[in-house]
């Protein structure tokens with residue numbers, strides 16, 4: 001049987017070659033393995049924490065220096081008896097020259113590739129020395145750029161386009177420039193006579209849900225062997241199918257067929273369970289001696305990307321269907337969870353993905369400027385039922401397609417698709433992030449009707465990769481849908497077309513900087529990116545301020561360094577000034593930017609989920625917010641910050657992704673009462689109410705609508721029995737806003753009417769609630785804090801915070817001094833007669849502070 005020996009001990013590292021800024025001219029033992037230079041120098045306190053203040057700029061020398069790692073490991077002579085001995089490098093960042101006992105055995109140029117090197121001839125019994133030398137990736141990229149030409153991009157140094165390294169390391173509009181270097185993934189020795197080199201399990205599930213499983217495997221050596229292929233339940237106990245194979249060819253196949261209902265299908269969260277099976281291959285020699293065994297966890301599901309014509313709108317759907325169920329995808333974009341990836345443990349991944357599920361989200365997009373995440377990420381998505389959109393690692397650039405680049409990309413794609421293809425959670429591969437948008441904006445050679453040219457000769461050469469190389473690899477190695485890019489429309493349309501494919505709706509924040517209230521007219525068939533910035537928790541701000549009181553204000557140089565978005569000042573203030581009377585001390589700025597982000601993003605999900613109107617009317621089939629996480633402490637579009645502290649937007653989004661929700665809009669309808677007159681008119685305020693239900697069964701409920709006048713005791717309530725259609729949005733009511741008389745002059749200031757709508761089931765449980773306020777909020781003259789009468793009571797369990805009020809309140813954000821707590825909700829909208837309880841794990845009876853609009857802070 002093959003044996004694997006991880007090489008994790010006796011590693012040391014040093015800086016090579018002297019030169020400016022030499023800081024480490026000795027061999028120093030590493031603190032962990034795998035590792036990277038920054039992580040080690042930080043542990044050694046040889047560098048300041050790049051996440052604090054302006055320290056990022058004190059460590060740039062590391063990215064331009066040369067580094068080396070070495071270890072010695074012992075080999076017993078018995079270890080050398082098997083026919084083969086390979087050294088396997090699962091991830092070297094990025095360019096490395098590898099020597100074993102002084103013999104150069106490998107030269108690498110791709111951070112995303114696993115390198116396997118036969119080394120039997122170089123190994124000796126006793127001590128062996130392995131040395132990895134990493135020249136500067138940044139300088140390598142510069143050389144390649146000089147050689148092959150400067151190309152266009154958004155974010156980072158243009159030389160990044162020539163380098164197969166995590167692109168965000170070059171800096172992004174939410175991330176620092178930290179050019180990591182080192183052996184970032186495991187290294188091990190594998191000895192064997194023969195081994196199973198490839199185990200491929202292709203599952204196809206027919207429309208009637210009958211299942212076909214085709215297993216194929218290959219051996220490294222063509223030996224006469226017998227193999228058994230077993231399909232087992234996940235616990236390995238029950239053998240569901242078995243096939244015996246005798247072969248001398250070094251490969252084998254087995255096929256299993258099952259009628260509908262025999263096997264348990266894998267469903268995304270909210271639609272069923274996530275059963276997993278195991279396919280196990282055991283190969284033995286002619287005498288029955290086991291040669292090797294390999295198993296793969298699989299989930300069986302029928303996943304399709306459906307692009308059907310719509311009943312009554314132009315274009316086509318872009319929706320995900322699993323096991324014949326059409327899924328509204330409410331989720332997020334994922335970026336690498338740390339600038340220093342070796343710090344991201346399986347526990348950290350689980351915490352993030354559990355947070356995503358706890359936020360009622362069912363999809364995560366792994367964005368093209370990061371990394372192909374480790375197996376544990378996808379294992380957890382399989383387990384939790386999170387659908388995965390996987391980009392190939394290209395982001396916002398005019399990438400080259402010269403032979404050596406294409407060769408490296410081809411290996412990278414083949415390896416990563418092969419590694420990822422068994423995960424039921426992965427439902428789409430996308431060729432890149434926004435590279436067609438770069439091409440469109442620069443008017444590069446991009447004729448969407450030209451499907452035949454050799455694009456490598458034009459100004460958008462990477463089209464060859466996205467339209468020839470990658471689809472071929474995905475087709476050959478998996479049965480997962482391939483999409484040329486995100487965004488991509490297809491059907492000859494540009495990426496900004498809102499009626500085909502997926503789209504990145506950045507005209508709120510970027511582009512035309514639309515008001516977020518226009519999300520309804522900015523929607524698309526599948527909105528795979530959109531966002532709004534918000535400050536993180538004040539504790540996170542204080543982490544990067546590092547105690548420097550003079551810098552603890554929104555306009556400081558330190559704050560600036562912790563917001564990388566071009567023109568962020570103007571954009572944040574644009575949306576604040578247009579909507580909120582706000583204050584400028586840092587605590588208030590955290591509050592107002594967070595409420596702004598929470599409002600902006602919640603309304604996007606609310607308005608786009610309304611477009612999911614059942615079969616043939618899936619006008620919008622998904623919304624993936626940019627971004628769920630951060631890679632360092634920063635102000636960005638993230639809805640959860642680097643320290644996994646959710647921002648209020650995380651909770652307002654979670655409320656809009658509950659199985660049942662209620663939504664409302666109020667729009668003014670102006671009608672001229674005298675022909676051609678601009679002076680004589682009426683203005684009615686029209687209120688529309690709808691409900692959504694993402695379960696597969698219709699839901700009966702009571703729609704309970706209460707309207708309040710903020711400046712008097714007037715209220716109005718009515719109830720209506722409603723039926724929410726299954727897996728769709730249902731329009732429930734439309735009419736004039738209660739309590740708001742028709743106006744005839746603009747000087748007649750509308751009343752401040754707040755409408756609270758709740759969906760209540762037969763047991764009295766509130767399925768969903770939403771309060772609709774007059775906007776912009778800045779126009780509202782809030783009553784005094786006394787009159788508002790917010791009451792915060794801590795229940796006897798010391799962790800339940802009961803909120804009640806005398807007047808409607810908008811945007812309550814709760815806070816405690818000292819250690820943070822795990823809140824169950826934030827940015828709460830409260831109305832009289834509908835108290836709400838927020839759970840605060842870790843509160844331990846401490847008093848709770850609240851900020852809200854009209855709390856007197858502005």
Ligand code: BMA
Nearest residue numbers: 172173174396433434529626
């Ligand atoms: C899109 C993303 C990222 C970027 C974000 C915010 O372009 O793909 O590249 O960080 O917008 O600007």
